[in-house]
Amino acid sequence: MKQTLLTVMAVLSLLFPFSSKSYAVIKKVAPTFWWAGMKNPELQVLLYGDDISSSEVSISSKDIYLKEIVRQSNSNYLIIYLDLNEAKAQNFDIILKKGRKITKVPYELKERIRKGSDIEGFTASDVLYLIMPDRFSNGNPENDVVPGMLENKVDRNEQYARHGGDFKGISEHLDYISDLGVTAVWLNPTQENDMKEGSYHGYAITDYYQIDRRFGSNEEFLKLVNEAHDKGLKVVMDMIFNHCGSENYLFKDRPQDDWFNFRSNYVQTSFKTASVMDIHASDYEKAIATDGWFTQVMPDLNQRNRHVARYLIQSSIWWIEYAGINGIRQDTHPYADYDFMSTWCKEVLEEYPHFNIVGETWLNSNVLVSYWQKDSKLAAPKNSNLPTVMDFPLTDLMTKAFDEETTEWSGGLYRLYDYHTQDFVYANPMSLLTFLDNHDTSRFCKNEEDSKNITRYKQAITYLLTTRGIPQIYYGTEILMAADKSEGDGYLRRDFPGGWEGDEVNCFTREGRTELQNEAFDYTRKLLNFRKGNEAICKGTMKHFAIRNGIYVYERKYNDSSVVVFMNGTDENQTLNLAPYK
Template identity: 75%
Template structure:
């Protein structure tokens, strides 16, 4: 008793007569800061801390309105909504009062950069270079293993493990990428993936507001974007709204069970997302496809919950404003709730009118993917507001067309002609992302042992870079990296040779590449540098002819300038009469881009087997 009395006396002497109450520890404030002057006046702030739901919330600012405080089933969460329409840049306090205990949370509204709303998105004048950060280059080995993170190993011999690539590695090779001739970099997810295994690919996000520390911190990512911009390149960021990682605090300690589909219990998706537009689909099929989980370690968000929707939408806008990215590629777009995703696309476009978003629409036909593009007649009177969709069916056709012998009625290049002739189904064919391969598919180039020469590679690249749409090149295509999906996804995402200090080969350096690799690199580089700033290819109209004698011809035209392509889809030399094609041949001579010389266009044109003419008028 005497000891207790002495302790009280000591407290009074130290702190005065008022009792002391420790403040609550706030584990998360999301987002950590925001900006004044945004077009949307509403700001959601998610607070996560031990038993904070009973707190009364107030704010110290005079020009910010406390709009709503929402409690969740879980007492560890509070969701605060503010109206900042009249707010100037400032730091104010959010005050959580629980009885005599008071917690003060300083919060900053930053000043927006001038013209930040006018960020220029990627478009058909661009070529995207897709990089998986963990597999491209390791520029800082000190962050390979971060203490406290769950996957604490790096093993380059294990295709499923982390290999150590990071922001610094990409930054060190920006000159290489720019010299190749691409104009934009698309990065697979860079946000935190603190999962026990398989975290290298990035598609199981555990914190939507933090870069994965094994790549670098948020500031280092922003610096990478700035450095890319300084070299004339845009940056596209991969995002995932359909699901998160099972180690995400929002799942491990759910605000409420309705934050996730099936009340947070694992139910596998059918992957049959065509049900979203199937007029005959059962209610069961629709629900299991959209609400089902991508995998057991990737719980599926319930985007019908308005708090979930706002949290995800704000996270994307935060990265655009913070890092100045030029575009977003949205993973598994048709797996998420239609109305929420449409609301997100519209919200981003209203804040950033020149921005672009491409949705992953991995579906089997042009009709199915056309449904997801903004202003599609198939969705009327609804609208996805998604500007760009991924043209997976064209990828499938290209992977077959340049193998097959073209006849005058089917196969080979006829596939491309017939597919493009159906572009009427698209609201905007120029806003389709076109590609030969990506991180989820077998690489287009198989192996040197399977190809006698680069004819297949060269024809495919000419077509990809001169047809309608926004081309994407997968990292390593320029040096003939090869992989087959039958060997697993990890094999599709192998390391770029030379990205690690002790690599046997450094293919970033032409001196270390094989003659065939240098031929491929130089060919692609020539095409990319020629395409850069070429308004005819970026904006020109497309006109094509049905293949005759195995030869496919088409034109891109803008004003009085045009580009004409002839592709021989057979292994035989072919001679064709040019009389058929006079409407796309404005002169009797043209510049042959591939050979850097003038070519005369008389009565006939002869193309060697698998030959190419790329003519500029």
């Protein structure tokens, strides 16, 4: 009997040579894989498993150099830094050893299928179409509820619950988006948000390397990006480096307390990020604005910790290389550490020189917003390296300009003229993201009355699509969807009519839209397709004239191509003397 048992054990050890010696269960490896031939040859690999920090570490590869082993105060983490300078694509093992016990962690270094210079970012030639995936269309009801995830219900009658939109729903309506005439799709966060409530919006990430399974898988995201590219649509991915979700394993079982600001203790941000560039601000005001937490369930990441910084930078590069996305919109950009964000932008753009990043710079003046744009003279000698900033001050002006009578010196379109006279504060006015509304603001049509005012809408969308900058349209704006922020953020993010089986109205079709909605849709579509490839608008300079008789006139010009826009800011018909515009 003893001889037989020994023989069986010997056979098992041949079949499964590491099973009897393996001592550790590795729960997370981040990043999950990497690529050979990246410009930055250093790779951080974070390992998370039970009591692994005291392990001896080695690797099985001959052309990969183990530069550094970092142990954290939490024994469940090991961070290693590898030098891939001479490494070719390969599979190798990260070997953890405790005494005679060995755990082998397989790792893959893939062959690059993309060249960094091949990835085209979004520019002023593009128009972005912003989609909140949970609220656009439900193509696969089977992934509405995923067993084991904390928020396990769908309720379309509740504004803050999940409604079930997903990647398949977006994929099924790419023809609608492409036909409209936009050239890029910006998706609100798609990474895992395994939070107990409010997870529909996506801004509390619980795994930076995993797509939220209620939208689909990593592979389905890659498929969606490829399908969009096949239809001539670029894809912009929302990312959040300032904070994560409190259910993120990095916070629940954090490597060290200094991975999060205020040593992982909740301290509320003041939201007053103007303190960052305020020459009179106290150190306290600056610290509370940038290091304070967005909410108690969104712990504030400490990007001054070099391991946190490298983890975040690599996560963004991973998604660019994996999926071939064309841009990143960075949430709450001024709330994070300035120097880290500058380094991040620099590294991404060195790897992908034609890529673009837009930062959410929600500040109340053009001077404050301009501080955050790459090469801003107001920030010198510091440089954010952020190519595109969001023109929130212009959005605020547009919510008023088309409702007021314009005079020679105030009101209505004068607001827009006056604002553009100050564009010299921007390092690159053409690289400003301009928008009538988005997922955080009241819709341009706040109510039913606004939705009926088609002239107001036509003026606004004409201005948005012909002025300087990179326009963005929020899903549903083209069919006059209405919502006021005072009703709640969930109502700003209502479901697109027709995106769910059984919807009484289907606004994806002409037959499902009202006569007024079709007028708005047709006008938007005509203007978008006129704009597409129009060099005067997409590349040209802007020249404008002072308000005369309530009329605002501006020209977009590129070489011999010119587009001139005349806008009447009064309720009266006007006869123009064209001599001043000759």
